[in-house]
Amino acid sequence: MSEKIYVPPIKIQGIKTKLIPLIRRNVVVDEETLWIEPFMGSGVVGFNVKPKKAIFADKNPYIIDFYEQLKDKKINSYIIRTFLEENGRLLSEKDDEYYYEVRERFNSKHEPLDFLFLNRSCFNGMIRFNKDHKFNVPYGHKPQRFSKAYITKIVNQVKYIEECLSVCDWEFICDSFEKTIGKATEKSFIYCDPPYIGRNVDYYDSWNECDENKLCEALKGSKNKFMLSTWDHNDYRANLYINELWGFCHKITKEHFYHVGAKEENRNAVIEALLINYEPFENSSCISSENVQLKFA
Ligand SMILES: C[S@@+](CC[C@H](N)C(=O)[O-])C[C@H]1O[C@@H](n2cnc3c(N)ncnc32)[C@H](O)[C@@H]1O
Structure with a gap:
């Protein structure tokens, strides 16, 4: 199977480009759904799901400003x-x-x-x-x-977003995940990709146990379907929060390589997990390797 993936103009570490086919197959979104993405980063997930209505949010004001200005046609x-x-x-x-x-x-x-x-x-x-x-x-x-x-x-990456903005009702907001999740309506789907605990040292990208607990409470409280991206394990460690905190979810896993630095030996294999609070359409054992064709990469 080959499917097109649209690559966004702003890049970010931890970008989920390669996981798009798996995510797209397992989200539950129709014409009426309000897509809520509280940790948009590059936006690659929502931009590829292309929901009719969406709230894209991030704590980083500069990502949001870029897309707001594009939406308001201050830049093009x-x-x-x-x-x-x-x-x-x-x-x-x-x-x-x-x-x-x-x-x-x-x-x-x-x-x-x-x-x-x-x-x-x-x-x-x-x-x-x-x-x-x-x-x-x-x-x-x-x-x-x-x-x-x-x-x-x-420019082609930007044009794709301009096209989406002309047919979809997308909002971009700079806010904390709690407030963004609080905007969910009855028919929302929430996709979360928070920073991974213990791996980030950035002002807009810090994350700790307290944040993970708050996120879990917020998602449980919203009563909507959600999907959470996190890491399952690598060669050395396992993510203990999956059982301790997210045990009520179903888990779909996939191996993913992160590139830290330019060298081949710096490729780190991580088993990524998608945690969902509804019945999965596929399980990890039947996931085949995908032929992903990047558009504008
Ligand atoms: C792993 S990145 C998201 C990557 C994105 N899914 C992609 O594929 O490009 C996490 C994002 O969460 C944002 N973030 C960190 N803490 C946050 C918070 N408390 N509330 C909202 N956003 C936050 C960061 O600025 C960063 O853009």
Whole structure:
């Protein structure tokens, strides 16, 4: 089976691109469903499920600002192309000096176009902020990053979102997961992909046991169907919260490789889990490997 996956313009560590087919097969969404995604990150999950009505939320205000401005037509694919051509040219001329100039500009003005530029030219497409809320990811050392083909790819990614926004009723909000889940109506589906406990050291991306407990309570309290992405185990450890906290859920698992750094040996295999509070359409034992075709990757 081959299916298209739309890749979004903003990247983030922990992006669920490769899990989309599995997620898409197991969510319960129809024309009436309000899709609630309290930890949108790149948005790749909801953007591929493409629900008619959705609330995409995140604690990170810059992700939300980018999509709000796209929705409000303050920025568009044409503006983005022009901006990346101009700033890409300056990057190729001035190299790291220009990257750090834009980083400083972003940290004082918080313009979404600068955020996109940094996200696509920083080290490994990471999003990371220090305790003073300053974007602090170093340069990716690719002065020729914004080639014509690369810009066209990003522009096509933006155009896909513009198309979705023209036919779907999508809202983008910067809020905590508790408030976002509180917006669920009777016919909502909630997809959660919180940071994984013990793995994150970022201002907008910290997570602890107390957060995990609160999330569990909020999801139980909403009475809607939900799906939670988490990790099940790796070669060294198992996620003990799955049995201790989420024992009332069904579990679907799949092996996933995370790339930390550029080297092949830094690939870490993790068994990912999808926890759902309804009967699964498939179980982990019958999951076959998928042929995923990335669109605009
Ligand atoms: C693992 S990422 C989500 C990745 C996303 N599913 C994707 O595929 O791109 C987790 C996201 O949760 C956000 N986040 C962390 N703590 C949060 C909180 N308390 N409330 C809302 N969002 C939060 C982070 O900013 C980050 O974007």
